Amino acid sequence: MNVQNDLSELADLCGIWHDFHDLHGNLKQTSPDTQKAFLTAIGLDVSNGDAIAASLATLRHEIEDRWFPEEIIVQSDVQAAQVFGLGAVWQLRLDGSNDVIAQGQPSDYITLPPLASGVYVLTATASGRTEIITVLAAPKHLSSVEILTERSKLWGLNLALYGLQSDRNTGLGDFEDLAQAAEIAGKMGAGFIGINPLHTMGHCDVNAISPYSPSHRGFLHTGYIALDRIPGLNTAPSISDFSDIKLASSVQYKAHKILHHQSLEASFQRFTDTAPNPAKSDFEIFKINSGSDLQDFARFEALSEIHGTQWHDWPTDPNAPPTIRLDFHMWLQWVAAVQLADAQTRSKAAGMPLGLYLDLAVGSRRDGAESWCEQAAVAQGVSIGAPPDHLSPEGQNWNLTAFAPRKLKALRYRPLRRILAQTIHHAGLIRIDHVLGLNRSYWIPDDGSPGGYIRQPFESLIAIIKIEAERFNCAVVGEDLGLVPDGFRDTMRAHGFYGYSVLQYEKDEQGAFQKPDNIAAQVLSCFATHDTPTLRGYEVGRDIDWWEKLAWIDAQAADAMRQDRATQVDAFRGDSDFQASIHSLLAQSNASLVAIQLDDILAVEDAQNLPGTIDQHPNWRRKYDIRLDDLTADGRLGPSAQLMNDAGRHNANEG
Template sequence: MSAPNDLSELADLCGIWHDYHGLHGNLKQTSSDTQKAFLTAIGIDVSDDSAIRASLATLRHEIDDRWFPEEIIVQSGMASPQEFGLGANWQLRLDGSDDVIAQGQPDDHITLPPLASGVYALTATASGRTEIITVLAAPKHLPSLKTLTGTSKLWGLNLALYGLQSNRNTGLGDFEDLAQAAEIAGAQGAGFIGINPLHTMGHCDVDAISPYSPSHRGFLNTEYIALDRIPGLKTAQDLSNFGDIKLATSVQYQAHKAAHHRSLNASYQRYVDAAPKPAKSDFATFKTKGGSDLQDFARFEALSEIHGTQWHDWPTDPDAPPADRIDFHMWLQWVAAVQLADAQARSKAAGMPLGLYLDLAVGSRRDGAESWCEQAAVAQGVSIGAPPDHLSPEGQNWNLTAFAPRKLKALRYRPLRAILAQTIRHAGIIRIDHVLGLNRSYWIPDDGSPGGYIRQPFESLIAIIKIEAERFNCAVVGEDLGLVPDGFRDTMRDHGFYGYSVLQYEKDDQGAFQKPDDIPAQVLSCFATHDTPTLRGYETGRDIYWWEKLAWIDEHAADSLRQERAAEVDAFRGDTDFKSHIHCLLAQSNASLVAVQLDDILGVEDAQNLPGTIEQHPNWQRKYDILLENLSADGQLRATAQLMNDAGRRNADKG
């Protein structure tokens, strides 16, 4: 076989797409350079023609030589007869455990007993040969709203945690603010409270501010630690050095981080010196449960203090950082976890059936802790992105770390399981950003080769999500905006995912918003996201203003768009205001879950983020103009809550 054919077959065996349809429907071929870059990224040697032939032969042998499958997915709670056996003795263990939970004698077929949801290793031995099969035992469906709460519809409040202002915080919204906001929203009848991702941004990284470009998705952003609520410390740290930071009209990330770190270091020393035994015991338990993952992460953070945030530039074998700094970074994670768990408990106590609605980002920064801690699982030399589309004709390079499917599978998905658990354990509902990435990922090579798609182990990743969601009793929303393959949404609904319906994107052929009855039931419906115009911004054409200001469109195009927008808004608003009409539509819709943005309730005009900008737009920096302490008495919040609650009662009466 020729070298090009060898490369093509090798790419096919590794899930690399040979082509895909581009922006204008034209077929885009995946180049040989791209195939080589992807294969190198997942650990396959394609350095020359002979290496390609050898790699292909090795992979063929691995596939053809197996007697048993590498992986099977079974439904938990049910006995599972398999098509294989070959007279093998077999034993089943929970992944990571040495305890045998089931075993069998030689037979033509293996029948697994009913299993609790989880990931298992099945060891089968026949004719002196032993193979290990990964068993994913998952529930048939994700937890549903009805199962979790006993109701078929809930509304909730979405807000930017960093933007909350309160008399007690330090210039950045924190976990105590989150708990208090949840209590306020719960008292108004909200069923959940949604916020931006809480993944760590990196203790030493002073420039990263986008919550969707974190350092590690498996650990928490300790900048949200409330300094006056640290477990084990009865008296609060002096916060006088935050005065100017609190008074600023936008979040001062760098200044806040420096002052916050000084206070955290002082609090840690006070904890070490004087914390009571129960607090120290709780921290010790947290460290034990965190295991090597927590140790590795804390070591990364401590090394960053010595060598800087660009770990690719670190010494090959850096010296061990001081033990007390490793302990400090583990302590920060413990404090953050305690405060976030408290926020969830108080959300539930305030009457919220679901409580916290948390966000899982697509990936982590390539120079962050996740890419360092999980080097055995990540793809090298590529970034996650998106091909050219109508919103981004040049395509998008998100500069995010990608998991390599073959590597992740070999590790029985442990890194992903840990990341999922970190978000799900504190939430009643989570949103998985860009859920299509479970099916396929668009990778962009560092060497300048064109981007392309690589297939992901879709059914296995779905099973992992179902396992973790069941473990923590959590509903799951899959962000499925834009174009997706035929049948994808139906498949996701069958597994129990809630879709993500953004009203301003969903119009009929005449440009009119969907009617309440046209919005499907198994979705979370909202008007806007952090990346789109707010309700007020949409009404006034604030997005069009920014496009023109940044020269993305010319004056003529801007005027035309403004006229179209004004006509659209006027036609829809009827006899009342645009905001009330939109909220009525959402409230009366079939959607099981409805999210109302605090930005929209307060009439905020600018979006939290303008995609495609960094410094040109105040992304992730805007503070709310109202103190948290005054929010419960705000007439706009009370009116919106009343509207949502009335609609909910009408729906209940119909049922």
């Protein structure tokens, strides 16, 4: 027995990369310790040589013993003749249904009829043996912006929802603020409005604030519920208790959460006692349609109230929480969904062809609801991260839950389908963070072993995204920054994904910003992201100031960087305003989609987030210096909107 050879073959069968090239092009070998950690994470026993040999033999048998494939992908609405059959009698059902929608008698080949987009279960029986095949019926392409809107080019406004100030909110931007901001931008010609992820942060976790480290991506952030817009209630609670929170210069998450929860508890009691029957019926229908997923999530939230937020420390078999608490947490999700749907309806009514542009985070916190609810699908003992690249030379451990490819496939991708549907349902456009993770994931073991890559079921995940996007008439942007394999972007474009072009990184060989004609068409183009310097911050070198302040670079390096930055900025803007020059470049570019940031309109210097920091930088806390109520009269948004409109990016109503 050669243990290392068995381990290597087992790793290969499970999609674990044997090596990869680092930032500098050096070949990095995946260590045996990393292979063992990954194999353990996906549920295989590799504790010793005998266990490795047994796991390998079992997996080989599973693969070699099958007569039919485990999974096939077909184009929806097109008859699909398969190359297998073996005289099988077969039946086809939609996943989750017992209704037979197609069947066939013994034949050498199975021919599937044209199928609507969806996930199906094919049961084939031949010679007394039955096998199950997952069928993914997906459209050939994702819908383009032009197909969805009859516009070839659109611009939109991106903003941090938490940072919006208004007369009526409670010190944290909310869903009503989102609707009003969309109405303002839509009337100025914007085709979409983009915000950070709206995933739930966990009802009981008062310390979690990063929208990219949520508790569960399949449910909504109830901290954004507008207390004065709760369905079924005609009167709004007083917000006088929130006065200090509203006056604070930055978002006071913990204090806000405590008071907001108290108001929601009181509103739920009023809803239970006095809401009219139509509202209560709508809530009951929501619970029925959401099924066991919502029940499981509500149970997690209710158990967190009893046992704390660290579910790994809970009793093995905790008692069922009171039914009223389950109802409360399901009610919160219903209220959030109603308000978010209203924001999308109003954005469309304001003339936005796409409306909401929502963000799907790459993963959830490992102590959150998603990792508890989806234990059958997640990898154990590893975190999602990224190797060193030009965005983060030290590499990154995001401490996020990873789905195990084999487990997810066995569940017919149901956890992912739920998560995708939650984000896509209320959007005309979504952005998938770190879309390279559909092809391969960089995992970092808890045991200290080096990180490495594991292959994902790429084509299947693409099919799932196309199915869900078609269901809700949504276009999809894939964030494809960082180290990307050759050909990856071309493959994604062929499937209909829009790329993500950040102007700060789109420079020519001389370090100058790309000319408009050199920016690709099938992308969403912007100057900055939440993790990069704002336009004003870039101009004045605010990011360099922070790097020096945190001792990431010394004074000499900082001075050299400032000099290079000033030369670059001066050469680009000439005699013009830097902001106007950048926005003009974006407006005139080939990009189908262009996003401008409210941060840039308001000349904010600090980025929303500085990667690699937690408390040293005001991450996710900065409020805008203007109330939403005054944004139109303020006049700073108008000139950039006019630039976009003059370049032919105006929305359908404006056109």
